[in-house]
Amino acid sequence: MNYCLMCQGRINEYFDFAWVLSLQQPRKSFLCKNCHNNFMILINHPNCPGCGRRMNKKELCVDCKKWEKIYDDLLGNTALYEYNEAMKTYFERFKFMGDYYYFNIFNEELKAVIQKKYSKGWLYVPIPLSFQSFQIRMFNQVEALFSGLKLTDLLVVKSGEKIQQSKLNRRERLTMSQPFILNTHSGVKVEATNIVLLDDIYTTGRTLYHAAIIMKNAGAREIKSITLAR
Amino acid sequence: MQKEDFFGRWVTLKKTDQIMIEDETCFVKKDALKVQKNTIICNRCKQRTIKQRAFLPNQQYYCPACIMLGRLTTQHILYTIEEPNHFFDISNPLTWEGELSQNQLRCSKKVVQIQQNNKDLLLWAVTGAGKTEILFAGLAAAFKQHKRVCIASPRVDVCNELYPRLKAAFACTTMALLHGYQTEKYEYTQLVICTTHQLLRFKNAFDMLIIDEVDAFPFKGDTMLLNAVSSARKPVSSLIMLTATPTHFLRSQVRKKKLAVEYLPSRYHGYELPVPKLIIRSKWLKELQKGKICNNIRKTINTWIDSGAPFLIFVSRIDFLKDVNIVIEKFIKGRCVGETVFSADKERIEKVQKMRDGDFQYLVTTTILERGVTFAGLNVLVLGADDELFNSASLVQIAGRVGRSTQCPGGDVVFLCSRKKRNVVNARKQIVALNLKGKNKK
Numbered sequence: 187m188n189y190c191l192m193c194q195g196r197i198n199e200y201f202d203f204a205w206v207l208s209l210q211q212p213r214k215s216f217l218c219k220n221c222h223n224n225f226m227i228l229i230n231h232p233n234c235p236g237c238g239r240r241m242n243k244k245e246l247c248v249d250c251k252k253w254e255k256i257y258d259d260l261l262g263n264t265a266l267y268e269y270n271e272a273m274k275t276y277f278e279r280f281k282f283m284g285d286y287y288y289f290n291i292f293n294e295e296l297k298a299v300i301q302k303k304y305s306k307g308w309l310y311v312p313i314p315l316s317f318q319s320f321q322i323r324m325f326n327q328v329e330a331l332f333s334g335l336k337l338t339d340l341l342v343v344k345s346g347e348k349i350q351q352s353k354l355n356r357r358e359r360l361t362m363s364q365p366f367i368l369n370t371h372s373g374v375k376v377e378a379t380n381i382v383l384l385d386d387i388y389t390t391g392r393t394l395y396h397a398a399i400i401m402k403n404a405g406a407r408e409i410k411s412i413t414l415a416r
Numbered sequence: 417m418q419k420e421d422f423f424g425r426w427v428t429l430k431k432t433d434q435i436m437i438e439d440e441t442c443f444v445k446k447d448a449l450k451v452q453k454n455t456i457i458c459n460r461c462k463q464r465t466i467k468q469r470a471f472l473p474n475q476q477y478y479c480p481a482c483i484m485l486g487r488l489t490t491q492h493i494l495y496t497i498e499e500p501n502h503f504f505d506i507s508n509p510l511t512w513e514g515e516l517s518q519n520q521l522r523c524s525k526k527v528v529q530i531q532q533n534n535k536d537l538l539l540w541a542v543t544g545a546g547k548t549e550i551l552f553a554g555l556a557a558a559f560k561q562h563k564r565v566c567i568a569s570p571r572v573d574v575c576n577e578l579y580p581r582l583k584a585a586f587a588c589t590t591m592a593l594l595h596g597y598q599t600e601k602y603e604y605t606q607l608v609i610c611t612t613h614q615l616l617r618f619k620n621a622f623d624m625l626i627i628d629e630v631d632a633f634p635f636k637g638d639t640m641l642l643n644a645v646s647s648a649r650k651p652v653s654s655l656i657m658l659t660a661t662p663t664h665f666l667r668s669q670v671r672k673k674k675l676a677v678e679y680l681p682s683r684y685h686g687y688e689l690p691v692p693k694l695i696i697r698s699k700w701l702k703e704l705q706k707g708k709i710c711n712n713i714r715k716t717i718n719t720w721i722d723s724g725a726p727f728l729i730f731v732s733r734i735d736f737l738k739d740v741n742i743v744i745e746k747f748i749k750g751r752c753v754g755e756t757v758f759s760a761d762k763e764r765i766e767k768v769q770k771m772r773d774g775d776f777q778y779l780v781t782t783t784i785l786e787r788g789v790t791f792a793g794l795n796v797l798v799l800g801a802d803d804e805l806f807n808s809a810s811l812v813q814i815a816g817r818v819g820r821s822t823q824c825p826g827g828d829v830v831f832l833c834s835r836k837k838r839n840v841v842n843a844r845k846q847i848v849a850l851n852l853k854g855k856n857k858k
């Protein structure tokens with residue numbers, strides 16, 4: 187018998203996420219139908235082509251219009267779910283309490299989406315964690331969510347730099363100075379490669395655009411991003 | 417970190433942290449997790465978890481069972497110092513000057529005696545019986561003897577409500593309120609008021625442990641909380657369990673004479689609990705789905721509307737709320753106003769307030785209003801009382817909403833069921849039995 191990770195209730199039946207067309211065989215589910223429905227799927231709905239946020243029709247949102255003025259190319263972020271109450275509760279448990287096992291809830295979906303959209307000729311680059319945060323959490327939540335894929339560590343957090351975004355307000359987040367540097371020990375040549383940046387939540391876009399500019403300066407050709415939530 | 421923080425309590429430190437207190441010998445030290453072949457066992461909550469569920473990618477393990485108290489991993493160590501009972505002398509700890517009814521006095525004496533002899537007691541008190549005051553004499557006696565005491569409840573609101581009342585009753589006693597939603601620093605106190613989960617943080621700390629609403633533990637028969645109780649109290653200590661609706665297990669312990677019991681059957685005002693009226697109608701749900709309400713119920717609701725008395729309609733499932741309310745509204749035809757309410761309802765507090773203020777005459781609700789909420793002169797209708805989601809305990813609680821004020825001790829409790837099921841019959845039996853005990857004890 188399976189138990190739902192969000193409500194501890196029993197899971198009675200298998201159900202497939204309608205959009206995963208390629209997955210045929212039933213797989214272990216970690217959520218009951220009720221809790222699953224509390225997460226709002228964003229893809230397959232009209233959304234902002236810049237960040238993936240839900241819109242009434244397909245057009246750039248106000249924030250992405252601002253990014254467009256600063257950066258030539260938008261990230262074209264794919265966000266799977268809306269950052270709503272259910273998602274907030276999820277991250278509280280997974281990221282802040284540190285219940286590592288919760289990566290399982292979205293891992294299969296994230297893998298399926300990325301492999302469908304960016305199958306060949308892309309490097310998957312996770313947003314890194316500061317040393318201090320890693321000491322406390324003992325795992326990188328982004329690497330956990332996307333585990334099972336070949337990830338390339340092209341970014342590191344500058345030492346002495348602590349990015350705990352949850353402690354900053356929106357304005358501070360937007361003006362935060364570059365927290366990353368290129369990982370010179372990765373042994374991978376960035377020049378002329380295509381990059382998909384991976385993150386857990388797209389909040390303001392600041393973190394991802396910081397990462398993107400490092401990739402751009404290192405010579406990357408095309409840079410996209412995928413996040414679990416927006 | 418102070419030495420007092422460790423008294424009768426687990427303090428968690430990483431293996432790399434150093435404790436900066438001289439005299440290391442007074443500490444008891446334990447690895448937070450015990451790693452076995454396929455499982456890990458947590459030394460705080462005693463739960464066993466399979467490795468696959470507890471695994472961290474840096475080759476460490478963690479305990480998911482008590483993670484809401486802060487994650488314990490294989491890199492943590494638990495420290496404690498044996499409870500020394502370092503408390504001040506207080507000659508007259510009780511600063512409360514109220515009076516007890518005869519029934520309350522009898523129970524109060526029993527609590528003092530149990531406290532003195534370090535025994536266990538089930539205090540079976542009906543809702544609205546004034547059970548907090550019953551504890552005062554026992555608490556005062558314990559405080560005088562430098563005993564450390566804890567009152568735990570599964571519900572945060574109960575803790576928040578108890579704290580100021582006890583603060584007023586024992587003005588000179590040090591006390592702390594502990595639950596998951598607060599940020600204040602822990603302090604060593606003689607009285608601890610906390611949610612039941614917080615008990616896991618203590619180790620052989622309490623000479624007297626009181627558990628309120630012992631039937632409402634978040635999960636029935638939760639072994640984790642049973643472990644918490646037995647490890648938080650001292651090996652020689654008293655345990656007092658308060659409930660209006662003891663579980664089957666507790667009742668059987670009483671029957672086998674393994675657990676002492678004291679009843680507080682009648683309410684503070686001395687009137688009896690209203691006995692539920694059963695209406696059996698096999699097709700009520702089908703009728704309701706067609707928008708029809710049977711005659712019996714129509715008559716009952718009509719009387720309530722005419723008298724202007726407030727009423728609650730309980731349904732078993734959230735999805736019924738809207739449909740039921742549509743039918744009710746159609747039947748009422750604007751003669752009075754009401755709404756639906758459920759636990760995650762954003763306007764829940766406002767709606768309950770409107771009901772109190774008389775802006776609403778009725779609410780259609782799920783079981784969230786079964787405990788704690790009081791409306792004067794209330795009537796209650798339970799739709800589908802035989803539904804498995806209403807156990808007999810929750811039916812007794814629901815019935816206990818009625819007749820709580822001295823001004824209007826009466827009121828109707830009506831259970832509509834498709835057939836006579838055990839939960840309904842048992843609930844009714846319990847209420848009748850308690851009323852009988854009340855009469856005999858007077």
Ligand SMILES: [Zn+2]
Binds near residue numbers: 222
């Ligand atoms: Zn669930």
Ligand SMILES: [Zn+2]
Binds near residue numbers: 234239246250
């Ligand atoms: Zn956008």
Ligand SMILES: [Zn+2]
Binds near residue numbers: 460463
């Ligand atoms: Zn544990």
